[in-house]
Amino acid sequence: MTATITTSIALERLAGAVQANVDALASAPPEAATIRPRVRTSLIKGTPTGVHVSTGPHEFTIDEPTSLGGDDTGANPVEHLLASLGACQVISYQVWAAKLGIAIDNVEVDITGDLDVRGFFGLDHDIRPGFNTIQVEARITGPEHRERYEELTDLVERHCPVLDIITVGVPVTSKVTYAD
């Protein structure tokens, strides 16, 4: 029971925060509902593929393994993309469990993807540079009936932001500046 009690305190706190957001959105103009995260990435000087990442108060490093010419000082970009999907699934399970009052003891999500590197290296124009497929394996542990967790899974699949981004795609506009 300890796990359930500990996690229920966390879910109650989360439920309060979610409700506060929903209440604020109800009384705000629609344009106030749009958030605009900003992330700065920059080459770490003198390294082949080290990238310093900064967003709000958070900083971390993304790099490539030595087999791809990097120094392996951090997970690489496609691993971070899979991590963002897995974490978004975990957090969406928590948020929707909190909204619905469903108890959860644990959520684990493993993500894998298949990527043919010939696309990235420009060796075959018929091969896309990104993942061909991505596989999600989630494990939900808790005291409720299976039907409640199935209901939860359905809500997570329909509302997980990163799942939506990756499956549907997003238009990306690019502006590049060159300087000496």
Next chain:
Amino acid sequence: MTATITTSIALERLAGAVQANVDALASAPPEAATIRPRVRTSLIKGTPTGVHVSTGPHEFTIDEPTSLGGDDTGANPVEHLLASLGACQVISYQVWAAKLGIAIDNVEVDITGDLDVRGFFGLDHDIRPGFNTIQVEARITGPEHRERYEELTDLVERHCPVLDIITVGVPVTSKVTYAD
């Protein structure tokens, strides 16, 4: 000149690694060209939205800000998604500059995205949960003629794995297991 000399050593090392990969791919069966990154994400017990991420030798934390009910112990999932795109752009610039022998002193990429949180909270079914648009702003610094960097940008846009994933989308299959 110091920056150019330092970065050219890094790019030469990267060029060697890229060529080694290309040579290995030329003599290997096509199925050997597929890599399969694996990432494990799991709820940090007792927290509302803390997620422990593990991939190969790398570990990090993804969380939500306190305004969304989290403890802000790491950047959140959509920020990590934008970080993966920015880092993939920076690394793709380095890899293709190394392949083509183009000198680069610095690469910086800022990424922003517009996300209407009413989609995530299930308040309006016509609003998608993910980003509506993503904006990339890249700044390339180096001693070469502008035309060479424009050529480089064209190659990066066509071969960046995360740009491809996010703009085109990827089929995702999910398997969920429930346990007491």
